[in-house]
Amino acid sequence: MQTLNVNLGDRSYPIHIGSGILARTGELLNQVGLSGKVAIVTNPTVAQFYLEPIQAALSKAGFTAVPILLPDGEAHKNSISLQMIYDRLIAERFERKSSILALGGGVVGDLAGFAAATYLRGVPYVQVPTTLLAHVDSSVGGKTGVNHADGKNLIGAFYQPKLVLIDIAVLKTLPRRELIAGLAEVIKYGVIEDTALFGLLEQQIDKLVQLDSDLLSQTIATSCAIKAKVVEADEREDDYRAVLNFGHTIGHALEAVTGYTELLHGEAVGVGMVKAAALSMRQGFCDQISFDRIVRLIGKAGLPTEIPGKVSLASLIQAMEVDKKAAGGKIKFVMCEGIGKTRFHHLAPSEILAALSA
Ligand SMILES: NC(=O)c1ccc[n+]([C@@H]2O[C@H](COP(=O)([O-])OP(=O)(O)OC[C@H]3O[C@@H](n4cnc5c(N)ncnc54)[C@H](O)[C@@H]3O)[C@@H](O)[C@H]2O)c1
Ligand SMILES: [Zn+2]
CATH class of the missing domain: 3.40.50.1970 (Rossmann fold)
Structure with a gap:
């Protein structure tokens, strides 16, 4: 233990x-x-x-x-x-x-x-x-x-x-689909805080799905340590704790427009992280290589990487605007700067729409 x-x-x-x-x-x-x-x-x-x-x-x-x-x-x-x-x-x-x-x-x-x-x-x-x-x-x-x-x-x-x-x-x-959905949050920790964790996942994510005990303990401990560090710095989410929302702004909107029944939370976050990384690249914060690595790892985990075809982008943007993180007409996004580093950036709905339509 x-x-x-x-x-x-x-x-x-x-x-x-x-x-x-x-x-x-x-x-x-x-x-x-x-x-x-x-x-x-x-x-x-x-x-x-x-x-x-x-x-x-x-x-x-x-x-x-x-x-x-x-x-x-x-x-x-x-x-x-x-x-x-x-x-x-x-x-x-x-x-x-x-x-x-x-x-x-x-x-x-x-x-x-x-x-x-x-x-x-x-x-x-x-x-x-x-x-x-x-x-x-x-x-x-x-x-x-x-x-x-x-x-x-x-x-x-x-x-x-x-x-x-x-x-x-x-x-x-635990059903396999639920297990894989949980991996989305582990990948998130890699993207926002920990290049070594991200690299480990790239090498061994299959072993996690097969429930390798040592690897599971190690990655769960690393994930909890990151969460603990963020919570210690900003317990009540005045600011920094919002980094944990990487991929969640679009993810939450996707869950809402699909009625919370179609996608598991982690699946919606999988798509949300891909789109957040795409937005980050479009804004000049993230390079193409890091973007490609993020998309590849999310796909390798068995998580979806694309917005379901029947979801209209307009409804998605609307759902993001009612999300409690929207303030002053702009939406606060967690952008990745490559892997292991993030920054906050406020975007107008029109800019998000342009990026998602690209
Ligand atoms: N408090 C927070 O910081 C925080 C962070 C993220 C998510 N959440 C909340 O967590 C919820 C989602 O949690 P979840 O993904 O664990 O879903 P869940 O609690 O609904 O569990 C998923 C399913 O797995 C079943 N299950 C649980 N453990 C099992 C096991 N060991 N074996 C077999 N079946 C098992 C559950 O009964 C359920 O049917 C959402 O409501 C979300 O808002 C809270
Ligand atoms: Zn989450």
């Missing part, structure tokens, strides 16, 4: 990464000062594989575990699921010292985290992510929240967990 630290003063916490470490959940929770009641927020898909093992690990360390099963899927990341969590916590008489454990992908993590941020004005919580996307991205950094009928993640809070426990063995049951 390897351990990284997210350094945020009195809100600091460890990230443990290893294979089979789910069995150590109870002991690792004890280490950060947790005991007593713990609510395991999860869904039936994840529960069928991991609820029993985690319950056993928790009771071995003296915890009283209360499972809370929510319906699976992004469509249920809403206030109805949140209410279900509150109802159970109240019925089970959870107190300020009781804790919440999120066992699942980003949907469960965001929901459980927001419930923890708000129940009794905040109870401790722990992330036990089970998708690759959640391993490298959503479980670290303290963004929690739910969707509103009018948009994604409109209700939320910054609230850091006490611990992140990443057991890479859980990826064995």
